[in-house]
Amino acid sequence: MGVKTPFHSYTFHFRSAIFKKKLRRDMNPEITITVEDESDTSPSRSYTVHFFDTHIFVTVTKTPSVVRKWVATTVYLRNRRRLFGQLVIGVAVQWNPYRGNDPPAHTLQLCVGCRCLIFQLSHATTVPLILRRFLLDETNTFVGIWNGSDQKKLEMEHGLDIHRLLDLRRYVETDEGDSLLTASVEAIVSECLGFEGVYLDQAISMSRWDAHHLSWEQVLQATVKAYVAFEIGKNQGAWRY
Numbered sequence: 184m185g186v187k188t189p190f191h192s193y194t195f196h197f198r199s200a201i202f203k204k205k206l207r208r209d210m211n212p213e214i215t216i217t218v219e220d221e222s223d224t225s226p227s228r229s230y231t232v233h234f235f236d237t238h239i240f241v242t243v244t245k246t247p248s249v250v251r252k253w254v255a256t257t258v259y260l261r262n263r264r265r266l267f268g269q270l271v272i273g274v275a276v277q278w279n280p281y282r283g284n285d286p287p288a289h290t291l292q293l294c295v296g297c298r299c300l301i302f303q304l305s306h307a308t309t310v311p312l313i314l315r316r317f318l319l320d321e322t323n324t325f326v327g328i329w330n331g332s333d334q335k336k337l338e339m340e341h342g343l344d345i346h347r348l349l350d351l352r353r354y355v356e357t358d359e360g361d362s363l364l365t366a367s368v369e370a371i372v373s374e375c376l377g378f379e380g381v382y383l384d385q386a387i388s389m390s391r392w393d394a395h396h397l398s399w400e401q402v403l404q405a406t407v408k409a410y411v412a413f414e415i416g417k418n419q420g421a422w423r424y
Contacts, residue, residue, distance in 0.1 A: 211235075211380030216403040221396075230399075232299070232406045235378060241299045241406050243397060245306035253293075253300045254313045260295075269422050270295070271324045273413030274348060276333040277392040277405060288336035289392035291343070294409035301405055304341050305393045318345045324424075326351050326416035328368050328408070351415050354424055368411070375415045383408060 219229040227244035242253055261270045273294035278286045289305040304310070317323065325348045327333060337343035355363045355375050363371050372381040387404045397405075415421075 210382050210384070211378070214381065214403070214407065216399050216406075218399065228396075230402055230406075232403055232410070234407065234410060237297060237410075239294070239297050239299050239406055239410055241301065241402060243301040243303065243402060245303040245308075247307060247309050247311045250300065250302055250307075251311045251313050253298070254311070254317050257293075257295050257298070258317065268322045269324075270322070271326060271413055271416040271421055273409040273411070273416065274325045274327045274330065274333065274345065275405060275408040275412065276327075276330070276336050277388070277401075278336055279392055280389050285339070286336075287340040288333070288343075290397075290405060291337065292405050292409040294406070294413045296413070299406045299409055301397070301402065303395075303397075304337075306395060310341055310343060315343065318343060321346050324416065324422040325349065326421050327412045328352060328371060328415075349416070349421060349424060351412060351419070351421070354419060354421070355415065368408070371415070372411050375418065376411065378411075381407065381411060 213233070213235045215233045217231040217233065219231060221228050226246040227242050227249045230241040230243070232239040232241055242249065244250060261267070273292075275292040276288045277290040277292070278288050280286065287305075289303070291302045291304055293300045293302075302314075318325070323346065325345050327348060328351050330348060330350050334345055334348050337345065352364050352366065352371065355371060357363065357374055363374060366374070369380070369382050372378055383404055384400070387400050390398070390401060392401065
């Protein structure tokens with residue numbers, strides 16, 4: 184198991200690289216990432232994002248069969264836990280902001296509980312039917328933060344549609360009842376979850392999301408963005424909106 188190390192340093196154990204490092208000095212130091220498997224021969228790469236006391240298991244892939252398995256497992260867990268009509272999925276989308284006036288989505292992030300999928304759409308040969316059906320399932324509730332362009336980006340090149348993708352900014356309030364519509368992700372997370380320093384770095388947001396191998400910083404930030412949406416949506420009972 185990796186240990187917390189200073190920024191830009193890592194530890195190595197046996198045949199598998201297990202790293203943990205801070206994203207940036209602006210991100211809370213209790214948010215780190217461990218690399219579990221980055222093998223070039225594997226159809227996916229595996230990470231653990233440590234969000235304070237929560238460990239989020241992350242799968243990064245362009246491979247349709249890996250996506251099928253992830254979605255099938257999510258549906259199985261939903262059915263076993265009898266969450267019909269109450270399953271909340273955190274959603275986030277990344278793209279390259281400098282590719283023309285209206286760039287398409289390069290990654291789709293889905294987060295349910297402590298499981299997160301980062302699907303590299305720009306490198307995928309196809310989008311699995313089970314994912315399309317999952318995104319259109321009216322018994323699921325899909326939530327994000329500052330996601331006004333996400334659905335359009337997914338439809339452009341990938342023909343992906345999501346049933347009623349909610350922007351949580353429109354529903355959450357401060358303890359005093361003030362709107363958080365114009366608040367940053369950091370402020371919304373602080374108000375709704377009580378975690379400080381959940382900062383999304385603009386330079387990472389504007390980096391190359393069509394890269395074959397996403398950086399640790401990209402994986403961590405993409406995961407955090409989807410995870411906090413899931414947590415807020417779940418705590419707020421977003422299926423009632």
